[in-house]
Structure formats: C-alpha cells, structure tokens
Amino acid sequence: MSPKSDVAAANQAPEPDIEGVDNEAVTKNLVFVAAERLFALHGFQNVSVRDITAAAGVNLASVNYHFGSKDALLYEIFRRRTVELNRERAKKLHEATDRHAGSPPVREILAALLTPPLRWLAPDHERRISLQFLIRARSEGTDEIRQVLKTDVTHLRRFSDALLKARPDLAPEEIYWRLHFTLGMLHNNRFAEFDRLNVLSEGTTSEADVESLLQRMLVFAEAGFAA
Amino acid sequence: MSPKSDVAAANQAPEPDIEGVDNEAVTKNLVFVAAERLFALHGFQNVSVRDITAAAGVNLASVNYHFGSKDALLYEIFRRRTVELNRERAKKLHEATDRHAGSPPVREILAALLTPPLRWLAPDHERRISLQFLIRARSEGTDEIRQVLKTDVTHLRRFSDALLKARPDLAPEEIYWRLHFTLGMLHNNRFAEFDRLNVLSEGTTSEADVESLLQRMLVFAEAGFAA
DNA sequence: GCCAAATTCGAACGGCCGTAAGACTTCCCC
DNA sequence: GGGGAAGTCTTACGGCCGTTCGAATTTGGC
Numbered sequence: 001m002s003p004k005s006d007v008a009a010a011n012q013a014p015e016p017d018i019e020g021v022d023n024e025a026v027t028k029n030l031v032f033v034a035a036e037r038l039f040a041l042h043g044f045q046n047v048s049v050r051d052i053t054a055a056a057g058v059n060l061a062s063v064n065y066h067f068g069s070k071d072a073l074l075y076e077i078f079r080r081r082t083v084e085l086n087r088e089r090a091k092k093l094h095e096a097t098d099r100h101a102g103s104p105p106v107r108e109i110l111a112a113l114l115t116p117p118l119r120w121l122a123p124d125h126e127r128r129i130s131l132q133f134l135i136r137a138r139s140e141g142t143d144e145i146r147q148v149l150k151t152d153v154t155h156l157r158r159f160s161d162a163l164l165k166a167r168p169d170l171a172p173e174e175i176y177w178r179l180h181f182t183l184g185m186l187h188n189n190r191f192a193e194f195d196r197l198n199v200l201s202e203g204t205t206s207e208a209d210v211e212s213l214l215q216r217m218l219v220f221a222e223a224g225f226a227a
Numbered sequence: 228m229s230p231k232s233d234v235a236a237a238n239q240a241p242e243p244d245i246e247g248v249d250n251e252a253v254t255k256n257l258v259f260v261a262a263e264r265l266f267a268l269h270g271f272q273n274v275s276v277r278d279i280t281a282a283a284g285v286n287l288a289s290v291n292y293h294f295g296s297k298d299a300l301l302y303e304i305f306r307r308r309t310v311e312l313n314r315e316r317a318k319k320l321h322e323a324t325d326r327h328a329g330s331p332p333v334r335e336i337l338a339a340l341l342t343p344p345l346r347w348l349a350p351d352h353e354r355r356i357s358l359q360f361l362i363r364a365r366s367e368g369t370d371e372i373r374q375v376l377k378t379d380v381t382h383l384r385r386f387s388d389a390l391l392k393a394r395p396d397l398a399p400e401e402i403y404w405r406l407h408f409t410l411g412m413l414h415n416n417r418f419a420e421f422d423r424l425n426v427l428s429e430g431t432t433s434e435a436d437v438e439s440l441l442q443r444m445l446v447f448a449e450a451g452f453a454a
Numbered sequence: 455g456c457c458a459a460a461t462t463c464g465a466a467c468g469g470c471c472g473t474a475a476g477a478c479t480t481c482c483c484c
Numbered sequence: 485g486g487g488g489a490a491g492t493c494t495t496a497c498g499g500c501c502g503t504t505c506g507a508a509t510t511t512g513g514c
Binding site: 045046136139151156157160172176178183188217223226 | 270272273363366367373376377378380383384387399400401403404405407408410411412413414415416417419420422423424426427428431432440443444446447448449450451452453454
C-alpha cells in the first residue's frame, strides 16, 4: 500500500506529487483537486465521497485507497494549503524584517500577514478556491483540524512577536486582541459575505479588485493598531 | 395540526410560547432550547434529530410534529434570535440618534451594533449560547438562511445610513467595506477562536471580561473608521 | 514476455439519517 | 362524561453515507 498512514507527520520525504496545480492526471491528484473545490463551495459535510469521485472522474474507492478516509483527505488538503500559505507569509515577513533592520513597522507586518491570502483571492488566481477552502475548513473542519488551529500557534507567534517589537508601548494582551481582530476581518471574506456587500451597496461594490481591498484592509487595520 | 407551515412570514400573531428562556416545560420549547444548544456547540450537520430529542427528553417525532422538519427548526431558531438581536441593536441606535439630534458619531453607531451581541457573550448571560448559534448559522446554515443573510440587508442599512451621515466625507463604498470589516471582527468571536488566543498569550488572555473586549473592539473599529 | 506489485473497479455491507404512518393517550370544551 | 382535537409514542421505511473486499487490470523491473 503506497499512501502513508501518518498524515500528521509534516516533516518527511519530498512530497512527490501534486504541489503544482495538476501535474499529470494521476488519480490521487484528481481527487485532491476535485475535493478541494467541492469542499470550498459546499462545505465538508455537504459533499460526499461519491460527489468527489464523480467530479474527479475516478472510482469510488479512490479516496479510501489514496488517502485512507474522507477525514484524512480533508486534513491533507488543509495541511498542504496551510503550509503553502504560511510559507508565503513568512517569506514576506522575513523580507520586511531585512528591509527594516530587524523590526519592521506595523504596516509591513500586517502586509506580510494579509497580502498572500488576499492575492490568492483574485478572481483569476490559481489558489482562489484554496483560500475559500481554508476559510471554510477553519470553522467547519473536523475535530483534528480544530485541534491543530487551537494549539499550533507557532506561525502566528512570528507575527505577534514582530508586532510586540513594533509597538513596545502596547500591552501584549492588547496586541493579541488586535491581531485577533485583524484575522477576523480576513476570515470574513467568504463568497457569501461578498454577496451581501454587493446588495448593500446596490451593486457598486465588488470584490473583483483585490488590490484595493487589500489596501482598504491595511488602512483599517493599521489605524486600529495605531489607536 | 398546530404548527404553522409558513415559517418565512415574520409578521404574524403574538408568538405564544418560548420568548422567555423556558416558560413551562412544553415539548416545543424543550426541543427549541436543546436544538439551539447542540447546533451552537457542534454544528447543524453534526447534530441529528435523535440527538436533539434525546437531549430534550422528548419523543423522536416531536421535531417533525412541532416544526415540520429539521431544516425548519434551524430556521425558526435563527429567525427568532436574529429578530431579538436586531431589536436590541435598533433600540440602541435609536437612542443614540435621539441623544445626538439625528446624527450620532461613529463611536455611538458602532456601539449600538456591537454592544448587544457582545453582552450576549458574557459567560453568565442567558443568550450566550444563542450568539454562538447565530455565528455558526451564518456560515453553516441551510441555503435558505444563507439566502436571507444575502438579500435581507434592511437591518444593516440602518447602520450604513447612519455611518454615511456621520462621515459624509467618506465614499459610500469605503463605508460599506469598513462596516464589513467590523462585522468580520465580531463574527470571529467563536469559542474555538478564543482558545487559540489563550494559547498564544500563554493563558493571560481570556474572553471572560466581555466589557473590556467590547471596549477594545470599539477602539479598534473606531480608529479604523477614522483613518 | 513474465511476474509481482500497484492501482482500479464493481459491488455490497452495515449504519445512521430524516421523515412518516398509525396506534395510543391526554386534554379541553360542550 | 362524552367526543373530538391536540399531542405523544412506537415502529419502520427508504435512502444516502463511508468504508471494505475480492477480483480485474495496469504498471514497471528483469
């Protein structure tokens, strides 16, 4: 049997397949991509293994053969995309740190946090659906995913530490809360929420222009931190 | 048959039961309360009709007899709690409008929007579980609920209109986005999210003190609007 | 071209789900 | 206190679900 059963171990061999959007039409990859899309659009519980395999054009048993279970499939998509997103964020934070002699200003820290996911959100971006998946998985995921989100804050701590250095005058508690607020702003960017915004503004407001959305969020969050 | 089938019609007779937390141990009310709690804690899809009726100590058929279906039960809880919350918000906004001769400042508008739900969040508040339910229903609800959230923005428009008057210098589009951001901050306050915050701050940060959380959010959001 | 391993396939199992039917009980009004 | 409505109970139906099994097929090294 080829699929590894220990899905939790993140430090392992070179991750042979996927990684690109669709290198070859190997079954495992077809399942991965189809599942990510369906989970993102309809939620984990509302998508059956039969839905996934039908959309991918593969046999029903493929999910259990290649991933072990439906839960493990969800977790693997979640893990892979999270690593990918956090890598982009960490890279941007690192660059900002270099640019500012070890302690970048709040604006740059927030930009490192928000730019990658918002770029993914662009209508023609290859990872648009992945971001929607991640937002959904955060609140609708399995207990295992919720446990990881709860306990693994190592990635988040990079940013809270940077913010603590940028604003040593603020109480750490205050920093944590404001970071929490900022992430709330970000995670609220689901497809459904945009629709309401569109109705409210009678059609003049659209999420199409991600760059200006990013700027708006940065302005708002930076001002919040400056308070 | 006593239960009304037209759940969507909100303008109707005096709503004889429930409304208080538990007036008499009538079956319909027991189901309502048990379902709200279980939905809030575990999500709609993860709670079966059998779970609900078992927790309520009533017969399995009660849900379908009193509410028509599981979906209709969810919708009725959602509708009742939404009306209740929005009434409190509208009252506060109205009071603020009176106090400030027709156009309250941003701070007061945001307070009217955020104070009721955050008060509900207090550990000993009778509506604590209701707020968690509403937050969950917003993203995990049925298509019908999502449709209502999408199209019915009349309640939200009261607040966007007030904000437009308070900040006539800002483009309406900007107002809508910032309102969207503020709501994102609010809706991110789920049980699970607090846990992460707790881990990040190594136990020093807790959601126990809702009043200071409210103040923090108001400071942050007001500063965002002032940018 | 052969053989063993890897993969795909069709089919089915056991289980939980929402809902409905029908018998039974309680309540209330006349 | 009789009778009909309202509510409760038991039971089960049909359906979709995740998963598994064994056979069939494909793949890759020699």
